[in-house]
Amino acid sequence: MPVLHNSDYQAPFLLQNRHMLTIYPSLFRSIRPAAYRRERITTPDGDFLDLDFSERGSSRLVVILHGLEGNASRKYVLGMVHIFNGAGFDTVSMNFRGCSGEPNKNLRFYHSGETEDLHAVIGYLVSLKKYTAIHLVGFSLGGNVTLKYLGERGATVDGTIRSAVAISVPCDLKSGSAELEKRHNIIYMQRFIRDLGEKLRLKALQFPGSINLDHYAEVRSFRQFDDRYTAPMHGFKDALTYWEQCSSRPLLPDIRIPVLVINAKDDPFLGKECYPYEIAAGSKYVFLETPHQGGHVGFVRFGEDFYWSEKRALAFIQQM
Structure with missing residues (x-):
């Protein structure tokens, strides 16, 4: 209804x-x-x-x-x-x-x-x-x-x-993340990855050795970001598990x-x-x-x- x-x-x-x-x-x-x-x-x-x-x-x-x-x-x-x-x-x-x-x-x-x-x-x-x-x-x-x-x-x-x-x-979250990976959304994705990277750099200074930012420039999508950072930092197995449990x-x-x-x-x-x-x-x-x-x-x-x-x-x- x-x-x-x-x-x-x-x-x-x-x-x-x-x-x-x-x-x-x-x-x-x-x-x-x-x-x-x-x-x-x-x-x-x-x-x-x-x-x-x-x-x-x-x-x-x-x-x-x-x-x-x-x-x-x-x-x-x-x-x-x-x-x-x-x-x-x-x-x-x-x-x-x-x-x-x-x-x-x-x-x-x-x-x-x-x-x-x-x-x-x-x-x-x-x-x-x-x-x-x-x-x-x-x-x-x-x-x-x-x-x-x-x-x-x-x-x-x-x-x-x-x-x-x-x-x-x-x-x-899985559906939204897949949509944001599409070519027409590249500007938004680049901005999100950039801003989240700045936040991670501050965290790395707070907690030396806890966050690996090597090759961060290669991150291009939420799946890559969530697999590498969001999931392990917050107790999830991987990005898919995070998306399934948090949608x-x-x-x-x-x-x-x-x-x-x-x-x-x-x-x-x-x-x-x-x-x-x-x-x-x-x-x-x-x-x-x-x-x-x-x-x-x-x-x-x-x-x-x-x-x-x-x-x-x-x-x-x-x-x-």
Whole structure:
């Protein structure tokens, strides 16, 4: 039932190409910074997470999770902060380990299926006894983490968590990784590999002898990167094992709060397995909306303060 077939997003006339929709926001969108108040919390393994709050004195909170190599200052995060603040919600933008401007303490950092840090954040927020309703919004990798967390928790999820929105989600990591290896995505892949390499170099300085960066320039794909670094650093046998165990798609049937998944059909990062139509059709909780256009975290609107995805997320959460 919750497959939403009649999405009303239409790309601007000048941005009909999926790559233009993907790239335009990061290069050309003008958006003011958020008035963040930062808190640092300690994780159970002795590391830390930096949380950026933007508060309106509300009892309703939206937790925002960024994408791969993002952070709380990314434009797509700020757009969500501003639209929800304007509607009277508090927000907190979670920076994954090593993404807040300072390397984290431990050898491992973050990955597409790491949900214990989100659980620690939720536990901290609930302990404040300040919020009667908490909602989650995740982008790309952060969307997969959001959905995986809710699927893992199922009916045991904290009752304060009421709904979630996940945008441009590679819910099948193998499919998404294969799509990004295609020639038309070479610019994105090169950038990801470059940025992740910088993070690894910092780790190598922190932990001499623990990370082998010899021939790193030969790494060309997520499969190579995950086989060589992500999997061994986080306790997985290899890239395939990591992708299988960390994809949110198999856990979607276990979600027990309303969630909206927005994946554009022209998203250059997503393979066909990232569109879980059959799961959504058989679920009371997973709503799937697949606009024909939107690119990856695109959904640009000209002449308006907010993008379509931001208005859609707000409308869904308000409805819930």
